[in-house]
């Protein structure tokens with residue numbers, strides 16, 4: 001998807017196989033965790049990204065840049081833009097493949113400034129799978145799904161077991177999340 005993608009994916013991959021229960025085209029995806037910086041609605045200065053399934057390998061997410069997200073006056077901070085892509089790419093992996101996975105590597109190309117008040121349309125695509133490694137990339141377009149590309153990103157997500165979150169995270173919060181999303185099959 002990215003025009004800077006040389007040797008992408010960097011290893012031989014299989015075509016991604018969307019999960020049989022993956023949400024259908026046109027589905028608006030819910031908040032996966034209300035305290036998530038990327039999508040949560042209980043994080044004041046969070047990114048509040050919203051995502052919709054475009055087809056069986058593509059999810060389109062929107063991120064509207066607010067004054068809390070500035071780096072230079074009136075312009076989005078680059079690190080926050082990377083965070084927006086992390087969320088959009090992770091949501092694409094999680095919702096279409098329905099496997100627990102974490103970001104192993106994320107690279108971002110900033111092509112043009114992103115002003116406060118603008119909305120990035122992040123069009124993310126599953127590129128391939130090699131064992132536990134899931135390759136995904138995205139274009140961030142300014143103010144429309146077919147707007148000019150301002151930011152691009154590529155990432156490797158690595159499939160993990162639920163023990164990853166139990167061992168390293170907050171097990172109690174995870175159990176509560178699992179109870180709210182019984183269909184995720186992540187109950188310990």
Ligand SMILES: CCCCCCCC/C=C\CCCCCCCC(=O)SCCNC(=O)CCNC(=O)[C@H](O)C(C)(C)COP(=O)(O)OP(=O)(O)OC[C@H]1O[C@@H](n2cnc3c(N)ncnc32)[C@H](O)[C@@H]1OP(=O)(O)O
Nearest residue numbers: 032086087090091094095098099100102103104105158184
């Ligand atoms: C049932 C569920 C249903 C879900 C339903 C969906 C609902 C909504 C879904 C979802 C929305 C979510 C949206 C969130 C988005 C945000 C995501 C984040 O920000 S995640 C936080 C940041 N990331 C970390 O904290 C990881 C920290 N790193 C680690 O824990 C480990 O390093 C880990 C797990 C990534 C790998 O460790 P190892 O010990 O398990 O495995 P090793 O062998 O090291 O790596 C596996 C393979 O990956 C390659 N690899 C790993 N890291 C690499 C890297 N940086 N560069 C290149 N290759 C790498 C390795 O070379 C290896 O490859 P070879 O299998 O040998 O070919």
